[in-house]
Amino acid sequence: MAKLKIYTFPDTVLAQKAAPVARVEKTMYKLADDMLETMYVAPGIGLAANQVGILERIIVLDTDYEYEELDEGEEAPAGAEVVAGGIITNRKPRIVINPEIIYREGSILFNEGCLSVPEFNAEVKRSEKIKLRYQDIDGVTRELSADGLLAVAIQHELDHLEGRLFIDRLSPLKKETVKKRLRLERQQREEDEDLESLLHSSASAARPKKKSKEM
Numbered sequence: 001m002a003k004l005k006i007y008t009f010p011d012t013v014l015a016q017k018a019a020p021v022a023r024v025e026k027t028m029y030k031l032a033d034d035m036l037e038t039m040y041v042a043p044g045i046g047l048a049a050n051q052v053g054i055l056e057r058i059i060v061l062d063t064d065y066e067y068e069e070l071d072e073g074e075e076a077p078a079g080a081e082v083v084a085g086g087i088i089t090n091r092k093p094r095i096v097i098n099p100e101i102i103y104r105e106g107s108i109l110f111n112e113g114c115l116s117v118p119e120f121n122a123e124v125k126r127s128e129k130i131k132l133r134y135q136d137i138d139g140v141t142r143e144l145s146a147d148g149l150l151a152v153a154i155q156h157e158l159d160h161l162e163g164r165l166f167i168d169r170l171s172p173l174k175k176e177t178v179k180k181r182l183r184l185e186r187q188q189r190e191e192d193e194d195l196e197s198l199l200h201s202s203a204s205a206a207r208p209k210k211k212s213k214e215m
């Protein structure tokens with residue numbers, strides 16, 4: 001497995017529509033595996049191919065796992081499942097290809113975050129229950145009924161495949177304000193990174209330990 005780069009707003013790949021997968025090929029195992037690793041390490045509960053720069057209708061999901069980074073030199077207990085230097089428990093990965101929502105019921109407001117929209121959360125209205133039709137990694141057509149967090153995550157990831165971010169679902173005024181702020185913050189981050197590399201400071205600032213899992 002390999003960790004992939006996660007694209008962030010306003011990278012244009014996030015605003016593009018992903019194309020249907022014509023045929024599920026064996027080579028997709030590697031992409032799906034890499035997407036899962038990227039998601040677990042982030043940490044996230046869902047990831048769409050657009051977010052790693054690939055315009056194909058593939059998403060990965062796991063809403064239930066726990067991920068704990070190991071300290072340097074620390075060894076994982078025997079039998080523990082290790083992903084990219086961390087211990088993962090209660091892993092239930094889902095690989096979803098060519099997804100399509102075939103039924104919706106009710107609505108909920110959910111406070112969402114997104115790996116492609118760092119450090120921003122907002123309430124978004126979603127269907128409470130959904131039924132999904134998709135193909136699995138073996139190309140078999142399946143259906144999945146989901147509610148709660150899994151239903152929200154699926155709808156969030158399907159938006160990515162349409163080239164839409166959760167911030168696009170905010171009111172027009174709020175959306176513009178938020179996008180302006182996010183563009184400025186990103187510019188600031190990039191300037192800070194440039195300065196840091198200029199100063200040859202290899203001791204990168206401690207990454208804030210993100211607690212909440214995003215999508």
Ligand SMILES: [Zn+2]
Nearest residue numbers: 114115116215
């Ligand atoms: Zn997202």
